[in-house]
Amino acid sequence: MASNEPDQLTPVAPPATKSRARRRNLLVIAALGVCVVALLAQGLLGSLNYFKTVDEALAERTTIGTKEIRLEGVVKPHSISRTASGASFTLTGSQGQVFVISHGTPPQLFQANIPVVVVGHFKTVSSDAFSGTQIMVKHSSTYIAKHPKRVKAPNGSIR
8 A cells, every 4th residue: 555545645724823812812802901991980980979969868868768978958047056076057958958967077168058068877767867977068269269368278378
């Protein structure tokens, strides 16, 4: 028999390593891209500070329960009372109001008839009393223009 049999002479195709490696690299890059986008989206969404208005919080009180939220409303005139642990006051919305007991020193700009955001929770699921741990007051550029020596920057300089 001859050593050149037809079965042994058929060419063997080389393994497709280039296309497999390229496909694998593209899949790894795509997976990393998806992970980076997911982490960025989660980080950005987690850093947003949402608040509930007084009316929204009262309407969703059973859903909110005693979870910590940010409650936004206008400080009712003649309702502020300084306490040993902070202040108590009433926040009003367009249709309802919430009595707030705040622990800690209120900010210097805190006063009646201004919008504030209070971080805290309702005392009970059905209560109109809100226990606050922080009061945030936003002041506008017109306030800074009228009172330039009252507003201090974080570095201590006066604006």
